[in-house]
Amino acid sequence: MNQKKNYHFNTKVIHAAQSSGDWHGATLPPIFQTASHLHPTAENLSQTFAGKTTDHVYMRLTNPTNRILEEKLSALEGGKGAVAMSSGMAAITNTCMALLRAGDEFVTGNSLFMSTYLLFTNVFKKYGITARLVESVDYDAIENSINSKTRFVYLETIGNPKMDIPDLALVAEIAHKHGLPLVIDNTLATPYLCRPIELGVDVVIHSTTKYLSGHGDAMGGVVIDAGSFPWPEERFPDFQPFIDRKGPLALLDKVWREHHINFGTTQAPFHAYLTMIGLDTLALRMERHMDNTLKVADYLREKPEVKWVNYPGSKDHPSHNIAEKQFEDKGFGGMLTFGLKDQAACFQFIDNLRMIYHLANLGDCKTLVIHPYSSQYVSFDDDTRRSLSITADMIRLSVGIEAVSDICNDLGQSLDRLQ
Ligand SMILES: Cc1ncc(COP(=O)(O)O)c(C=O)c1O
Known part of the structure; x- marks a missing residue:
């Protein structure tokens, strides 16, 4: 396993999270097409609901096929954990909702994918949330837009379709200076071209519908947590229960527990399977x-x-x-x-x-x-x-x-x- 960590990206993209031993010798991930899972004892189900096992309960919550995809994508981005969702927009919506409360603000670029732009400017506005839009590559404007209500900075590695590329290490430094996480949509770059976590980014999102699956056949999204942001109390007073439960993966737990499973943004395991087949040839x-x-x-x-x-x-x-x-x-x-x-x-x-x-x-x-x-x-x-x-x-x-x-x-x- 440790040896796999040292593999070159082009090898990892094929071999990460492969577990053919547990798959009865199959070399491709099994599709677990089941809505629910059996539990050996009442105690086991209780422990699982309490988050004390990683067993599966119900497809809306988790699925073994999706978990393989999550492990693969987290390994490719150098994250500590991931949650796969029904689409890139589901991943963006759930991540931002987990970070935001009514009345909050965040800073973002003016070169966003169309639905992201509409979500940020029209939908979030209904909940009293303000997206402060600046040029993605205007670092002074990014810093000057941060105030006491700001909860995060959000950018795309390569703006769609403006094609502008912010300096992620610099923006991460600015965000961290103000106690904020940097969230990056890495869809257009893919982890082959850019691994934002290595540059200091805290959360990485993808529409896996695009290059990761690569064949126009599967819909999906993923949020990957670097597991390194400390969620300071003064900016994030609502994070304590999640820190208590999951420590460094507090945000991922919040995204999953508060939003993903309640909004029902589950990825069908067949789509996860197709995405994994596509991933083999990503490089x-x-x-x-x-x-x-x-x-x-x-x-x-x-x-x-x-x-x-x-x-x-x-x-x-x-x-x-x-x-x-x-x-x-x-x-x-x-x-x-x-x-x-x-x-x-x-x-x-x-x-x-x-x-x-x-x-x-x-x-x-x-x-x-x-x-x-x-x-x-x-x-x-x-x-x-x-x-x-x-x-x-x-x-x-x-x-x-x-x-x-x-x-x-x-x-x-x-x-x-x-x-
Ligand atoms: C950069 C970017 N992010 C997110 C999305 C949304 O992804 P999905 O269509 O999987 O919801 C897209 C879709 O085109 C995109 O281009």
């Missing part, structure tokens, strides 16, 4: 995604119809240098945005494509395209869209792992036919 896929994206960005930059390309892999991108440092020269992610003349050109471009899929997802092994302004953000007013850098001329491309020449050829034939 290979990420290498190819990122290699292809660098080449696609270069290709697009040469096309006269393309007005601009936004990819941190470009040397002149404002986040290029921090990406190089933070991602240790492994790459810059598998997504980019680019601009055409206007919305009509974007529509025509999408309709002209022959191979690339037009759909609302990212991180699939297939190349995917979307016009965010007219789809996910269609009901947003123009001022809000502008503040989130969602423009009518913008195409978002999640570059897949196909032969890059085929991806470029499809993009090229579509661009060539623009009128």
